[in-house]
Amino acid sequence: MAETQTETPVEQTVPGRTRWGVFTAILAVPTLVVAGLIALLVAWLFTDDSVDTGVRKVSCAEAFAYGGAKPPTGARDLTCVLEAAQDPRYEARFRLRRAEVSAWVAASYPEGPGLRTVQCGGDGIDACMNQGPVAGQSASVQLEITYDSPNWSVVQFVAFTP
Template sequence: MTQTQPETVVEQTERGRTRWGVFLAILAVPTLVVAAPIALLVAWLFTDDSVEADVKKTSCAEALAYGGAKLPTGAYDTLCVVRAGQESRYEATFRAPRDGVDDWLAATYPDAPAPRAERCATEQTDLCLSLGAGEVPGRDAVVQVEITYDGPKWSQVRFVASAG
């Protein structure tokens, strides 16, 4: 009988597959769930605040000048926009001292009727003034002014001027 030599088998030492790919895939899902709302929040913060595409912020001097007016003394908390379309429409809102608003209207539109307390756009409006085309000196604009009293010393004013 012949004895055979045991055969030595050399094992290959290749690296086997690790599970890092599975681990990273599992970590990617919560990361995306957190990152997506943060990215949406950043995009929302850096976009224009206007809802409509044709609304642009403008200077209050330009908005009021379209209707032949200037910002009254003591006005603050101003927001002025222009709505582009077939005809431009300028809107301005601001707060002003209550006793100065009447003087401002009288100085701005000396030939206009006194502001009225009835038939205004909303029930919350205390006084309103509507001027048709040709009633604003040097302008062919329609002007509407709505005044809402905000306590004993302040008024909230909404000014709208558009082409007549």
């Protein structure tokens, strides 16, 4: 018998698609998601998300006048703000020589209770005063004095409508 040889036909290779396109598409989706999250994080970090607290700087003459006083002469580091809520609340903070604090308080509030050294409410407060509204004034005043050094005091002045 004659043997017939079976030949395997040679496959022709035709350039075509590979699986790299599918692989790239699968990797592209998580990469884009991560890149989008990073872009959102960067945008969140660099945007101004401050909230208006209603606190603004004002002239100290205005703040003290609301409480029926004048700014002390010789005051240092004087800063004044207004908390504009339903009722205005003025705050002033300054440094004044210890020897001049009592004289300024007495000149500003001659009919007031004067400074006291007991029942001042907070730790580290060396003297305080609470002045309710009196004739000609629309605001109550609170003073807290802290001795900063042997010569200087830090004074917190608050004038508000009760």
